[in-house]
Amino acid sequence: MAVQVQTHSSLIAAQQALGQGGTYLAGGTLVMRGVNAGEVQGVIVRATDPELRRIASTSEGVRIGAGSTMADILASRDLDFLHPVARAIGGPQVRAMATVGGNLFAPHPYGDFTVALIALGARAVLVQGGPRPVEELMRVRARPPLVAAIDVMRPRDMRAFGWLKVSRIKPKGVSVLSIAALLVREGGRVRGARIAFGAMGAHPLRSAGAERALEGQALDATSIARAAQAACLGLEPPTDALASSWYRREVAGVHLRRLLEQMA
Amino acid sequence: MIRGNMVEFRKDIFADERDDNLNEIGKPTRRQDITGHVTGRSPFFDDHLFEGLLHLRCVRSPHHAARIRRIDTSAAQRMPGVMRILTGQDVPVNLNTLLSLLDFGIDDEPILSTERVRYKGEPVAAIIAETEAQARDAVAAVRVEWEVLPHVLDVEEAIKPGAPTVLDIYPGNKFVYHGKYDHQKLRLGDVEAAFREADHVIEGRYQMSPIEQAPIETCGAIAAPEQNGRYVCYTSTQALFFSLGTASKVLATPSSRLHFIGGTVGGGFGGKVDSIHEPLAILGTMLTGRPVKYAWDREEEMQVGAPRGAERWYLKDAVMNDGRILGRKFTGYFDSGAYTRLSSYAIIKGVGHLPGPYTIPNVHADVYCVYTNRTPATAMRGFGITGADFAIEAHMDKVADTIGMNPVELRILNAYRDGDMKAHRRLAKNCALIECCQVVAEKAGVKLSPEMQAASSRVGGGGARAHLPAFTATDEHGRVSGYKATNYARKGAKPPDLPGAPPMAQHVSHQASASAPPAPQHSPATPVPPGPPAPKRAGPIRFSSLSGFRRR
């Protein structure tokens, strides 16, 4: 069986085409690799809808078209809080191609941008159906719905958001793991802690252990040590060519501690 | 002009031995092919367009070891674009060892395996199709019935009794050297006596993983029909005539009918000598009458492209309190993977390098070329030396640490000096390790004692240090029987138990066209440069270089 490409001018039409089965192609950094290897076959659906690459401020924060690339993020002043995240993905060419929508469904160990979106509590605007937290989308990755845009709120205090990526190759490299944290403090105490990990499971996910250790606490040596200790509770990091599960488990707490110390 | 600020020339050292009034050496120069490189016009093998080009891809074993019960290509045959499917029966001489061109080693590796596979990724069939995508799809449609066999992936596991046999011609999974021993031996003096005499006996175990050369251009070749019954072959090989000779042998075709074009290589580093692609691309062209390209994709390059093999070394040193190393004993295992390729030869080179650049009066080495069910190993920069050197230098640091000596001084103390006898019975000359150590110490801010600072490669060597030991302990350990170099390796002789050996008539006839020069019997294959007369050899040990199994 060979490949058949359909190009649609609207996302609705693309969604309908996908209803018959097929693969949605965004930036193509992963899908085309599959096509080249003969692993992706059958219908490939593209959309040229200009909405896909729109980045606009709304009352809810910023709406990022799902087809926006990492380079688009870096060019947007409204999204400066996400610049360190976008800059950490691939080299210049990959950043010019890799989209936010594709990152949502990129398999392990990819998905660094999504890690940040989850920590920030971002919501996905679907082509069909209401908005859903990005976090929830992770559970339907086998048959993902077509995402039109992402709504993300700018953290009120920039210091409340922290990001760290660990890779073996510098400056470009795939994640051994990545961490994003949103730690809003009220009266010096952490309220509604959100800590997300990349490459520590089948997909980006939150560390309930670390969040619990920080909730209601001041961000100090004691709470940070407890969070580091609890970082991997309930997580089963995969083994791959970059790192073993054991290694990821060993170092996740150390890197979380370093990030939290910077944010304290 | 080129700014040559990357290299510092230390002209103060050995100044009297060198003519500094040279035109090229020491002066930066432009590569002659650089204009092509920067304009994107350098002609790599794949930069040749042919109308009607076909693409060849291989069906590969998903198992480390398996028997092939059946290969069913009928579904693949019916796939769109498929022009021809090759199996081992289509290859004129479907058994080769790379070094047969140097008259060394027994043919052990099928081009397309017919009975057994011995490593993951071993090719068993080749699809030739109109497009690469069609070839890929057809590869997926070939059904192979495998009978999975036990496998072994570790060198020391592989040589244990009862381990699965990788190649029947090498029972015990060890290459046989000179028809006599299941390992390559080096003996100088008596290490056991040295251990008894030493203040310290220091042991170490060192291991190096396989290393992929990873050229940015993957290996490949394009062949096409030419005039006068000739075939042209554009190839990424880094050893054009080696590949020509191999293709000529495998295809039972005189090399005069093969027109090889190469020399523009997108990075080789040793990994582009194996001549895997040329024979199949040419065979595809012979059978389809159309140009055929066979190239690895990146995944194949990494999985089945032969790496520098893994090595494991055990070292044991006899060391005095003052840092002198009296004796050094090695046991080494080279992981050849499933076939010989270049590993047997790499070991000869590696053993010639022992015990490192140090004058050690008692040396003992047993080094094994071990077969495992891993990707066959081949050449890489520092062929045969890199893993051994890693082990030696890591061990030097361990020795220095154990006896509390500055590691640079330990090296200067034990370094070869001009005129010293080396373990393989040649006199050392043009030594420079001491001077290198001194410069490195200076750059690294390591303080040396005045004595070490004053040491020179030209002082203190020779004399008693030029003599061979009066006694060298020899042994028959690892002696094999039934392998007489004379009959075992003679031209046309059938090696024992060789599965799938081609009919002998064919085997002999292609020999006539092989371009390898006849190797003289019982003499070193590398000419010995004229120099001071070799010292009288003591005892029964003679240095012999390449002589392994000879087929002539």
Next chain:
Amino acid sequence: MTFKPISFTLNGSSKAAFATEGQNLLDFLRRAVGDLSPKYGCGQGTCGACTVMIDNVPQLACLVLAESVEGRAVNTAAGLANGPRLDPLQEAFMERFAAQCGYCTAGMLVAARALLDANPRPSREEVIEGISGNLCRCTGYEPIIDAILDVAEGRVQA
């Protein structure tokens, strides 16, 4: 097999050629159009040897669907020189011995050109970042970085 006609601009000249379904831009440029300067090193986006500019943005041709360049402007290393006049980067690469086997060079030059177009005076760190999507197995990168800095800092004239 179905073919799609594609019209686009290559190094400033109008081109039209047919792409097969699902064909990537690298294969299309090399086989259908005949520009052999972008190279295949992986087909997975990891090596950068296939780097080309599409509408002045550096991208990996092996991961671009050929038909998506319809109506767009593609630039490759083959178009870096202006007639017989080489791009200063090409001159600098020659001077600095920034190519050994030469296989990564075309992609590296396009990435470097994209970097300097966007940021004419990059720092050393920015140069390293700018070529971080391109692998070179031969040079160890230092001569390449030096060559790019030579151009950025005006030490090379075309």
